[in-house]
Amino acid sequence: METLANLEAFVRSAELGGFSAAARYIGLTPAAISRNVALLERNLGVRLFHRNTRKLILTEAGERLLLSIRGNLDALQSAMTEASAGQEAPAGTLKVSVPMSFGTRYLLPLLPAFLHRYPDVKIDWQFDSRQVDLIADGFDAAVGGGFELSPGVVSRALAPAHIVAVASPSYLKGKKKLASPEDLGECTGIVMRWGTTGRIRTWTMRNARGDETPAPLKADVILNDPGVMTEAAVQGLGVAMLAMPDVLPHLESGALIRLLPRWYVDAGSISIYYSSRMSLPVKTRVFIDHVVAEFERQRYAERFAGSLG
Structure with a gap:
């Protein structure tokens, strides 16, 4: 065996x-x-x-x-x-860092069932898009993408972090259909400025065959938050490159339309980060298991995959 x-x-x-x-x-x-x-x-x-x-x-x-x-x-x-764990029940304060829009939409709804099952766990969550130092800052876990794995920290992938091009029906009305990422240069662009560097974020799109090409969006509307960018796209201000979790509800409702469905940006994965598995408190382990199980139940890995078109 x-x-x-x-x-x-x-x-x-x-x-x-x-x-x-x-x-x-x-x-x-x-x-x-x-x-x-x-x-x-x-x-x-x-x-x-x-x-x-x-x-x-x-x-x-x-x-x-x-x-x-x-x-x-x-x-x-x-x-x-x-x-x-024997008779030890999950208890204590669970300190977690989560991104604002993603955490509000996808993680906060997981809490009622979790707290009902583990009533002795107290919640201390920080909604922030910045990368935290789990060990130095005293966090039990963090959810996000692109974290550097410092010594003593491990990660578990939850879903792909794919970026897609979207716009509202009102913006697209009367405009020709885009045939390739190069055509994005003709659109009104909603882009993001990084607060740490002041630079405009640029993306390189790819397709299922592995072909890659830049997404040449113009900086017509500059914002600094993905949630605000999503709302700007819904309001018809232009085309935005946004993560699938941010735009999924609007794609499903029809408030946004995905452009170039065969093209996407692979930005890595959305993961849950935590300290070395060998010393995990029970409260942290059951939280990780709960998040993983709920993501599987909701099929988020499949629904966030921009590669599926």
Whole structure:
């Protein structure tokens, strides 16, 4: 029978695309992850990954195994964590950093069920788009994208962070349909200025084939918050490049229309960040499990994927 360590090394390597990323997530060295995967392959008698210098690619056998055990592995780990906690109930203050608009729309609605299940947990949340230092600032967890993994911090991907071009029906009325990202240069642009650098954010779009091209939006309307940019697009002020979570409700309602549906920006992933798994308080572990389970139930990873068009 395979050890849980071997199975987890395989699943996390497949999910995160490499041994180094899996090692940061689990809290081991890349060599240990590679060794565990090699043991699993040897014991099963099949190759699970095609290996090259840039990334890991699942073999057909690896894809079948991943589909079979991924959800079961998470459930087993959660059960083992609860069992090892004995009679200790989640309690104490849960300090979490979340982005303003994303946290309000997608994380705050998860709290009623969480607090009903764990009434001894108190909430101390900071709504802020800046990157925090989890350990120095005393946070139990943070949700967002693009965090640098400092020593002692690991992450778990929740959904892709894809950026798409959108505009309102009123803005698009009477205008010709865009054929390629280059056509964005002819549109009224709603763009974002970074508060830390003062620079206008620019994007490079890609398609499913891997072709890449800049998105040449003009800086006609300059704003400093994605939520405000979204509202400006809804009001018909122009075309904006925005993250799928920000625009999804408006796309589903018809208040916004996605332009160039085969093109998107891959900005990494939306992840939950926390300190080393070996020393996680029970309150933090159950919170992470709750967020992951709810994101899976709501199919946010699929719904936030701009690559799906």
